[in-house]
Amino acid sequence: MPHEVRAAVAVKRGAPVEVRTIVVPDPGPGEVLVAVQACGVCHTDLHYREGAIGDDFPFLLGHEAAGTIEAVGAGVTDLRPGDYVVLAWRAPCGSCRSCRRGRPWYCFDSRNAGQPMTLLDGTPLSNALGIGAFAEKTLVAAGQAVRIDPAARPEAAGLIGCGVMAGYGAAVHTGGVGRGDTVAVIGCGGVGDAAVAGACLNGAVKVIAIDVDDKKLDRAERFGATHTVNSRGTDPVEAVRGLTGGFGVDVAIDAVGLPETFLQAFHMRDHAGLLVQVGVPSPQAKVELPLIDVFSRGGAIKSSWYGDCLPSRDFPFLIDQYLHGLLDLDAFVTETVALDQVEEAFSGMQRGEVLRSVVVL
Template identity: 70%
Template sequence: MAQQVRGVVARSKGAPVTVETITVPDPGPGEAVVAVQSCGVCHTDLHYREGGINDEFPFLLGHEAAGVVESVGEGVTDLAPGDFVILNWRAVCGKCRACLKGKPWYCFDTHNAKQPMTLEDGTPLTPALGIGAFIEKTLVHSGQCTKVDPEASPAAVGLLGCGVMAGIGAAINTGGVGRGDTVAVIGCGGVGDAAIAGAKLAGATKIIAVDVDDRKLEWAKGIGATHTVNAGSGDPVEAIQGLTEGFGTDVVIDAVGRPETWKQAFYARDLAGTVVLVGVPTPDMKIEMPLIDFFSRGGALKSSWYGDCLPSRDFPYLVDLYRQGRLDLDAFVSETITLDQVEQAFDKMHHGDVLRSVVLL
């Protein structure tokens, strides 16, 4: 029987979000209803509200979530009511050309729930990243549910559902950071700090945090940065080179996603080094550079999609590290809030006052 619950909706571009009554249908074949326990306030949700993703309003926001499976639909055999799960937006199909090549982390045909959740008047909602988790209960495809240790804190491990996984994966999966490497991370918000945590996990010996905000640089040091550079006080490329005997770092991760920061990343890496773009640019952004610089410097230029993660592989592993005290996910939780405080959380995020606000339900 369909249920009515409270959820956060963006009705039009730029308008403040509202908490509304939403109808959640019973799960159909391959679907699951999850009682949401926590959901991080991610910059992607703000992009949805501002019309920066698409114009399929109204949106049901929220996607960085953990919760407990309440019910499952026909054909679901790997989930059961009571399972503690992190929600993901890469429910691999197993059949597309990426999956058949053995690279499911690039899956080009990921699964979402077929049925819509709706407003009280029957208007269908577009769930953010196919999840929609600023809500008491949400409907997702069963493949979007990854079972993890139920003893873990939902507020902390739910962040693996997007931003923290994107950053850690950018360092480990995409950047291939290894023991003894030097790493620079440009942009020390939630994703950038997660990249710093990932570099530390991988055994990097020098991790340089770059930002224009001294508060964020202090946070980055707490996460694992060994050096900091305030890009507002001079040329960050020169600063990074100065910390690496003039060479630049083995890997530079751009967690901002602007032409100027990408160029900084390109020139701040060592010869044959790797640039990883994990910050999301807008469609109008362009770069113009001498082609000879690409040839003469060699190396690799990569984009990181969701940290090139495979949720079924990476989520349980990272939760285990968290439970062992080797990955401090609690450090990313700046505050816990209610559904009614999401709009204020967007404002705090915009001003750089938090790493993550987390909605608790």
């Protein structure tokens, strides 16, 4: 029997989010129904509202979510009602050419629910990142629901579903940060701070946080940054070289995605260092580099998609780190808000006042 629930919907490009009643079907084969407990407010949701990701309005927003399984569809054997889960926007299919090569984090056929959720008049909703969790209940593919330890509070746990995983994975999986490495992270929002935390947890000896906002730099220190650089009035490349004996860092992580920050990360690497691009650039952004610089500096440039993560492996691990006091997920939660306060949360995010607002349902 279909479920009528409240949800935050972006009805048209640039318009304020509206709380609407939507219809969520019972799960079909390979699907699960999730009662959402908490969902983080991510920049990606704002991009959807602004039409920067697509024009398939109306969008059901929200994707950094934790909740409990309420019902499972036919063929679902590894989840059952009552299981506590975090939702992932990448659910490897297991059979595409990337999965067959042992690289499921690059899966080319990630699973989503087959049935649409709709407005009351039957209009299909486009789910943000294939999830749509600013809702009391949501329907996802079973592979998107990753069971975790129920001891983790949902406001914190849900954040590993996107921003925390992207930043942590950029440092640990894509960047391969290890013991004794030096690391610079440009941009100290949720993704950047998670990269700082990941680098520290994996043994980096020096982690330099870079931003134009002193408040954000103070927060980065809470996540383990050993040094901070305010690049508003300081050349960050020179500052990083000054902090590394003139050499530069082993791994430079651009968590902003602007041409300027990409070039800064490129030039603040040590010889044969690695640049990791995890900040999402606009489609119009372009970078010009002398090819001789690319060649002569050596090293590598890598894009990090979702922190190159495997949710079924990495979500439970990060929750264990959290419950053992090694990863402070609570520090990412600036405030909790109600479903009808998503617009206010967007405004606070745009003003740089919050690390993460979390909708509690």
